[in-house]
Amino acid sequence: MSLLFKHFRIHQIFGANTDVGKTILTTALVRASASVKKTSTGPIEDADDEYEFSLCGSLRRRLNTVLYRFHVPVSPHLAAQIAAGGEADKIVPDDTFLNSISSYVRRNASRVSGPAHLYLETAGGVHSPTLSGVTQLESYRPLFLPTILIGDSRLGGISATISAYESLLLRGYIIDAILLFRDQYYRNSEFLTPYFAERGIEVTAVDAPPPKAVDAAENLASTERYYESVNLLPVVQNLDLRHQQRFAELDSMPRRSIDTLWWPFVQHGLVKSETDVTVIDSASSDFFSRPASSLESQLDGSASWWTQALGHAHPALTLAAARASGRYGHVMFPQATHAPALLLAERLLHDGPGKGWASRAFFSDDGSTAMEVALKMALRAFSVRAKLEGTERKALGVLGIKGSYHGDTIGAMDACAEEGVFTCEWHNAKGYWFDPPTVSIQEGRAINDYRMNPTNSMSWVYDLTGRLDSPLAQVYREYISHTLDGLERSGGPRLAALVLEPLVMGVAGMVFVDPLFQRILVDVETGAGLPVIYDEVFVGLYRLGMQTPDISVHAKILTGGLVPLAVTLAFYSTNKAEALLHGHSYTAHPLGLIEKEVRSEPWAAAKARWESDGTPSVMWSLWDPRFVKALSCLENVAEVMALGTVLSIKVRDDQAGYTSQSAQLLLQSIRSTDHDMESFASSGVPPFSVHFRTLGNVAYFMTSLNTAPETIRTVEDKIWKALGETKRTSE
Amino acid sequence: MSLLFKHFRIHQIFGANTDVGKTILTTALVRASASVKKTSTGPIEDADDEYEFSLCGSLRRRLNTVLYRFHVPVSPHLAAQIAAGGEADKIVPDDTFLNSISSYVRRNASRVSGPAHLYLETAGGVHSPTLSGVTQLESYRPLFLPTILIGDSRLGGISATISAYESLLLRGYIIDAILLFRDQYYRNSEFLTPYFAERGIEVTAVDAPPPKAVDAAENLASTERYYESVNLLPVVQNLDLRHQQRFAELDSMPRRSIDTLWWPFVQHGLVKSETDVTVIDSASSDFFSRPASSLESQLDGSASWWTQALGHAHPALTLAAARASGRYGHVMFPQATHAPALLLAERLLHDGPGKGWASRAFFSDDGSTAMEVALKMALRAFSVRAKLEGTERKALGVLGIKGSYHGDTIGAMDACAEEGVFTCEWHNAKGYWFDPPTVSIQEGRAINDYRMNPTNSMSWVYDLTGRLDSPLAQVYREYISHTLDGLERSGGPRLAALVLEPLVMGVAGMVFVDPLFQRILVDVETGAGLPVIYDEVFVGLYRLGMQTPDISVHAKILTGGLVPLAVTLAFYSTNKAEALLHGHSYTAHPLGLIEKEVRSEPWAAAKARWESDGTPSVMWSLWDPRFVKALSCLENVAEVMALGTVLSIKVRDDQAGYTSQSAQLLLQSIRSTDHDMESFASSGVPPFSVHFRTLGNVAYFMTSLNTAPETIRTVEDKIWKALGETKRTSE
Structure with a gap:
């Protein structure tokens, strides 16, 4: 929703406090802008009822129906409360106001032909509350306007x-200029000028206005x-220059990035032109802001590779990180302790995924590393227990499921x-991996590979206790035991751990x-004395009816x-283990903890x-079940699955595989915005495009834990529109 | 230098602005404290000339010789400037003031027998400049006082x-209470009370004082x-409670940490008691603040495992990180770009360690991972060039030097x-490693293993151009070529890359x-067409006279x-390479860049x-050469070496090895502070202990790039004192 246009420079004006001369200095800026802009501009709309706009002028949030009832100013939130007589629904929500600014600006940006300026003056100080009680710099953040x-x-x-x-800086704002009155006595500008010069911002001091004359004409x-x-x-020329530099920077970034960056998991040969590069100018909640004709909102459809869980640039997370950084920086961890690491460890062990089984937390810095730690723990535990020596120890393998992925370190x-492209020179797969029976929604029904599902209901699929006595459970048990017997007979590697990604x-x-x-695999191997490792890096802190493991690995969220x-959470006592000679420098970086889980209305x-859909279920998703089922009935869709924040769509494609482009092509259209201002006006959801990643013939979408339901509904509509162009099969 | 004492609760009082009632509310706090403290305290000193102190009272920075010259208040920095008549050396430095507070408080803390309170009232707002022009919240930060x-x-x-x-939060301060006047009209406290309750801070609103009466008595x-x-x-009771809770937390942390944490590289069997755990309450510049009888300063003698380079909790780094977090959060990177990542890549490639040879930057999140990326790049490049297939690719090895360490992922x-304890079940060393000829300072002279050094000077050792024609160079060449020939004859692994840690x-x-x-090894292998990888994770961005590599790896600093x-910086063009299927979620986290290098007076x-010492040298260190040489002449010291920020001391020990405790034991005494207030008074350096790590019989010390020279001199004294108890050999 960021607003940035080449020929229409917009700045928002924040005050360091109330009564510092915002309106006077804004007026002076408007006059300076007007003096250079004589040749410019098509017609810009006049003010509407609620807000006052003017050409090259000041857009000021006047709140004229509310604020002007009072003889002296009060904070907008208080004015709104009083005016609404305590009735919350009479208070104008901030997003209505933002949408109104946004649509006004966009309409006019497309009208002006030459360069034009607009200044949006905010009320009070940076943190003065808005009508709805959020403070201003947070309320305006989605617009990400350059700031004075x-x-x-x-x-x-x-x-x-x-x-x-x-x-302002804590919210990422770009501050292009600081203006203040010159005061001969306090001389603040003398201190502030070099202070901010060091921080790349020019300070301009201006004489204060004369005292008010009694006579009106005078x-x-x-x-x-x-x-x-x-x-x-x-100042105006400097603002123009910065504005131009910003565009020059954005325009040059794709080429420069192609020339310098080696991206992960990208076939660089396919990055043919600059338009193939996504430039991210800023991000806010679930959206990237990226340059197109102007800046456009693009939904971060893979939750930035599954890392972000509460929206981008979440102020509480920024503040938690800043607080830890201000208190500790990074401090070393071996044989040391500090509150953030200890409290996080205790929370994970006593009231989190380790509850009831884990006794120790080992911190590292990414999921792949944490998995290596888990493997070292498990293999060592097995070796010690089985009294293995020398080469026996080196020859151990793991038991897993085909398609597992635990990271990119060797x-x-x-x-x-070893499967397909996921290998490299030193990769040496050590173990045995089962072909996994899977579940999905096909043609509106919950299906497992064996099609042994008495109710066709997903709730039933995830009701493990109920299914342990089912005929399919017996099939699985026999398959597992038969396979393991064969493996032993054929002299496979000695298996020392079971390694699983739970659920997905x-x-x-x-x-x-x-x-x-x-579940049955875990039961069997636990019985056989194998340590069980759950890799929960992707699945987060979400586990359904599974047995507890001996070691679990968490990251991202x-x-x-x-x-x-x-x-890495582990059951083992450190007294029995030797020193684990694994240590990344950043173990237990003292940073903010997980936001309290979302127990929200959505x-x-x-x-x-x-x-x-049926009985109360442990299995559910933020995606709409009717949409998921309808999708699974489309001709070009092989199967669909939704769980929690994830929606996965497998499209029909004979040449499936990681390098397939089929899902990418079929959904290509949702990558661009339809600038449908009318639908914007009616739905209140500003237009956005969707950034998503595919895995061959599978397209997946991942929301945050707190993505707005309207946003998810809009994405469903977009997917439906893109895929539904082929005829829908009868239900 | 943090001040925290069980029976002597101290709070500093900051104002949200000037003229908000700090003195009135501080006085009210003092009176409330006095009313509960009737039974308490021994004598607390009266004010000295410069500052005003009182029992249970307010310590206010009066600046009486400076500030009181003026009839109305101005900012202290301005007052100081005017008073000093522009002569900078007449301005009282902040650290003199801090030391004075610190020593006053410590003296009195040891005198009071029962509970006592002290309030330190600051001047103006949180960012009002101090005498020397730093703003207050940064100037007071080393004291890390709990805050109102x-x-x-x-x-x-x-x-x-x-x-x-x-x-305040950006500097890590703990804010225990917020007080403000109650205003019936603006009702700020009504908004702020729930706002800060959500953030764990109690807001107390107090009636404003009555207007000043004309009559003095009235x-x-x-x-x-x-x-x-x-x-x-x-409020006072709540402050007392928080104070007690803080001590309860600090007291309980060692036990709780032993019970929940699995530390990296720690033999948990050796962590016998709670005193073996270092609790870090906060950190600032080069010091940890850790609880002892009160909080004590402990020098972070290993620079937190070589990660921190500019001091802990450096405000510029906190602000850079916070700005990136506020603008982006974490955004995904494959085929995307954003300014912080692109600018860092360009700087590293065009004006940093990649200058002149590297063309691409691949971001990841730790040195071990970045080394795996480098290995994948190099092995793939070799395979493609040598047209290797299938098992040939899996059988490749690397050439290196014995003792190399590149991280803990497999x-x-x-x-x-494979050496000593640095191994695990899946470790399978692939390659050949040379025994390295080393250099050190022994008995005051620069020595290499072959003792072929015409000048005994370290400058000469690091003058590679000059030495390439030396007889020793010829010895090295023959040794290398002889070894490689033997390796080929004996059917060793096919070598595909040379992997080195430059210098150390x-x-x-x-x-x-x-x-x-x-250098000669690189020359030989480059000639043979092997890709050369430099692991510069430890050595930082510091390279002396070495040839450029094909790939280099950087982290930490x-x-x-x-x-x-x-x-990972690489010479390879991505056009020729396939997609590198390595991708950590956090590639190119948008965070602040390296501070400009220190080109300082020290x-x-x-x-x-x-x-x-001799001719101009590329080889130098922040450690004093006379100290280094004298140390190398001690009986219990085998050899010493210093380079840049590192000082390494190998003690004489027949049972050397990683698990040896000899260096640890010999230097044990510098782990505790000698509370020598007299030496403090004379040197101006507050007492501190030293936290350091050893590697068997080697103790090493690492400073930041900007550690104060006085601090380094004090550490040298401490080491000298600890080691010098044995007789010094004649020079």
Whole structure:
């Protein structure tokens, strides 16, 4: 929703405090802009009822129906409360206001032919509350407008100006200029000018206006003289220059990136032109802001490779990280402790995924590394227990499921089968991997590979207790025991650990393994004395009816996606283990913890939607069950599956595989925005495109834990439109 | 230097702005404290000349010789400037002031027998400049005092209070309470109370004082009545409670950490008691603050495992990270780009370690992973060039040096020889590793293993151009070629890459390899067409006279130590390479870049010290050459080496090896502080202990790039004292 247009430079003006001269300095900016813009612009709309706009002028949130009832100003939230007589639904929500600014600006941006300027003056200080009680710099953040800060020239104003700057910086704002009055006595600008020069921002001090004259005509004349004496033309030119530089930077980034970056998992030969590169100018909640004709919103459809869980640039996470950084920086961890690491460990062990079984937490910095730690723990435990020596230890293997993926470091790769492109020179798959029986929704019904499913219901599929006595359970048991016997006879590697991704194998193409099969495998191997490792890096902190493991691995969601952090939880006592000679420098980086889990109304509603399907279920998703089922009936769709935040769509494609482009091509259209302003007006959802990743013939979509339901519905509509062009099969 | 004492609760009081009632509310706090503290305390010293102290009272920075010259207040920095008549050396430095507070507080903390309170009231707002022009919250940061924020009750005060809070939070301060006046009209406290309750801080609103009466006696009476009406007893009790909870937390952390954490590289059997655990309460510049009898400063003697380069909790790094977090959060990277990643890549390639040879940057999140990326690149490049197929590719090995360490993931381990404890079940060393000829300082002279050194000077050792024609170079060439021939004859693995840690092998025990040997090895293998990988994770961005590699790996210092980030720089063109199927989710986390390199006076002085040794040298260190040489003459010291920020001391020990405790035991005494207040008074360096890591019989010390020279001199004294108890050999 960011607003940035080549020929229409817009700045928002924040105050370091109230009463620092925002309106006067904004007016001076408008006059300076007007003086250079004589040749420019087509017609810009006049103000509407609620807000006052003017050509090259100041858009000020006047709140005229509310604020003007009072003789002296109060904070907008208080004005709104009083005006609404305490009735919350009479208060204008912030997003309505933002949409209104956004649509006004977009309409006019397409009208102006030459360069034009617009200044949006905010009310009070940077953190003054808006009508709905959020503070201003957070409320306006989705627009990500370049910013001018009006400093405070009074006693205490140095502090107020720097603190306001830091609050803006914590929200990522780009601050292009600082203006303030010149005060001969306090001389704040003398301190602030070099202070901000070091931080790349120019400070301009301007004489304060003369005292108000009693006579109205004289007042007008002296005001006019004052404005004539104030020359902000250099500031305006500097703002123009920065604006141009920003576009030059954005325009040059794709080429420069192609020339310098080696991207992960990208076939660089396929990056043929600059338009193949996604430039991310900023991000907010579930959206990237990326340059197209202007900046456009693009839904981060893979939740940035499954890392982000609470939206991009979440202020609470930024503040938690900043607080830890301000208190510790990075401090070393061996034989040391600090509150953030200890509290996180305790929470994970006593009230999280380790509850009831794990006794120790080992921190590292990514999922692949944490898996290597898990493997080292498990293999060592097995070796010690089985009293293995020398080469026997080196020859151990693991038991797993085909399609598993545990990371890209060699040890993590060695715990996976060698399949297709996922291999390299030193990869040496060590173990045996079962072909997995999977579950999915096909033609509206829950299906497992054996089609042994008495109710066709997903709730039933995930009701493991109920299914343990089913005929299919017996089939699985026999298959497992038969396979293991054969393996032993054929002299396969000695198996030392069972390694599973519970529920879903992400990289394999979002393969949902029948949880009953995994459950029985765990039961069998636990019985045989093998350590069991769950790789929950993808699946997060989400586990359904599975037995507890001996070791589990978590990452990504652990910091809400903000910084790399991983943890290996283990049952083992460290007294018995030797020193684990594995140590990344960043073990237990002291950063903010996981946001409290979302127990929100949208989650309750989503659960209810899936339950209406049948009996209360442990299996549900933020995606609509009717949409999921309808999708599974489309001709070009082989199968669909949804669980939690993930939606996976396998399209029909004879040449399936990781390098297949079929899903990519079929859904290509949702990558671009339809600038449908009418649908925007009616739905209230601003237009956006969708950024998504595919795995061969599988397209998957992943939301945050708190993505707005309207956004998910809109994505469903977009997918439906893209895939539904082929005839829908009868239900 | 943090101040925290069980029976002497100290809070600093910051204002959200000037003129918000700090002194009045501080006085009210003092009175409330006095009312509960009747039974307490021994004598606390009176004020000294410069500052005003009182029992249970307010310590206010009065600056009486400076500030009181003016009739109205100005910012302290301005007052100081005017008073000093522009002469900088007349301005009292902040650290003098901090040391004075610190020593006053410590003296009195040891005197009071019962509970006592002290409030330190700061001047102006949180960011008001101090005498020397740094802003207050940064100047006071080393004391890390628990904080009370006085909020602003006026129009705009909501914004001012929240911004001041955020500025404090960015420096890690613990804010225990917020107080402000109750204002019936603006009602700021009504907004701020739930806002900060969500953030765990209690807000207390207090009636504002009555207007000043004209009559002095009446004014005194009404003021007294006002203070009697203000009841801050609940606030004081809450502050006491938080104070106690903080100690309870600190006291419990060692036990809880032993019970939940699995530390990297720690033999848990040796962690016998709670005192073996280092609790880190906060960190600042080069120091941890850790609980002892009170909090004590402990020098972070290993630079937190070589990660931190510019001091802990460096505000510029915190702000850079916070800005990136506020603008992007974490955004995905494959086929995408954003300014922080692109600019860092360009800087590394065009104006950093990749200058002149590298063409691509691949981001990941730790050094071990980045080494695996490098190995995959090199092995693939070799395979493609040599047209290898199938099992031939799997059988490749690397050439290296014994003692190399490239990380703890299996692939990085496989590029190292299997030695001692550094191995595990799946480790399978692939390649051949030379015994390295090393260099060190022994008995005051620069020595290499072959003792072929015409000048005994370290400058000469690192003058590679000059040495390429030396007889020793010829010895090295013959040794290398003879070894490789033998290897080929004996059917060793096919070598596909040369992998080196330039200059120093950290984990091996700070082994300084003769750079001439590495240089010749690179020349030989480059000639033979082998890709050359430099692992510069430890050595940072520091390279002396070495040839450029084909691939280099960097981490740790890359973010100044703040967050995990690693990069692999490569010569290869991505057009020719296939997709590198290696991708950690956090590739190119958008975070702040490396601080500009330190080109400071202390570096110039350190270089000059090493140059005075002989001719101008590329080899120098922040450690004093005279100290280094003298150390190498001690009886219990086998050899010493210093380079850049590293000092390495090998002690004489017949049972050397990674598990040896000899270096640990010999230097044990520098782990504890000698609370020598007299030496503090004379040197101006507050007492501190030293936290350091050993590698068997090697103790090493690593400073930041900007550690204060006084600090390094003090550490040298401490080491000298600990080791010098044995008789010094004659020079």
